[in-house]
Amino acid sequence: MGEENLRITNTQLNIVRDFHRPEMMLLGFKHRSSLPEVIYSKPANFMYPDDQNIIGSKKLFRALWQRCLEREKIAVCLFLAKRKSVPRYVALVPVEAEQSKDNNYRSLLSGDGFKIVYLPEAKHIRNIDLCDWNSTANTASDEEVDLFQKIIKKLRIDYQPNMINDPNLELLQSNLLALSLDIKTDDRGLARVQDPVVQDERIAKFLPEYEELFGNEIEPAKKRSAPRSEASVGASRAPKVAKIDGEQLGSNEYVNQLIADGRLTNCTVAQLCQILKTHFDVEPPKSMTKAKLVDRIKTLSS
Secondary structure, eight states: OTTOOOOOOHHHHHHHHTSSOSEEEEEEEEEGGGSOSSOOSSOOEEEOOOTTTSTTHHHHHHHHHHHHHHHTEEEEEEEEOSTTOOOEEEEEEEEOOOOOOOOSHHHHHOOSEEEEEEOOOGGGOOOOOGGGTSSGGGOOOHHHHHHHHHHHHHTOOOOOGGGOOOHHHHHHHHHHHHHHTOOOOOOOGGGGSOOHHHHHHHTGGGHHHHHHHHOOOOOOOOOOOOOOOHHHHHHHHSOOOOOOOGGGGGOHHHHHHHHHHTOGGGSOHHHHHHHHHHHSOOOOOTTOOHHHHHHHHHHHHO
């Protein structure tokens, strides 16, 4: 603060990070219709009761879930998932499981509870002008639609997930095998997907028709650089000042001219010490800075 430096220890920094403990803080209730159907800022979670850590959690959870379900309410909460994480505003949406006759693992996993929906913040909301592109002026003709239907059919690929491995895991596995067993494996990753060159050859015959319907693509004009002002042009064309010649420092007239022109700062520390020793019979200390040497010369010359 001001001119003082504040020292923050790791303990104080951890206290600030752990300002809230991991919990679900209830803020209020709203009608379910107030939550938009299409809302996404982060994958949702599912919440279950836990009597092992909180005694009576199942009864409270069941009562809250049943009441929210009957009145079509959602609970707005402040949720901190773990220590040192960012608190998020969430909506607890009651979900009722469908009665399934199949006794498989999917029916066992799906149950009654609350879906934790992360509410978007101001930074997650974008104002998109749909009228800019969704207008009659941008409507495509039947011929243009038919052309792209043909292109889409040509670009279809036979996607088989069991034939494609995760590139990151595959690279890690190949590196481990190479280091431990000196075995080189195939780590092409997504290279098993259709080659882009082959895909380009498939749609090459549609390019003339595409250019006929849509015309040639016009490259955007390159932005010109801003014109420089006359002052900047004059400064760039100004002649460079020559460096101080050490041999000329022996002349008293040359040194006086440097002092009058204010060009002592162009001299090095060694040259300033030479001026003091030669013209003023002063032996400056080695620890004296350049600014003090210049001030000393000006004081002695006045």
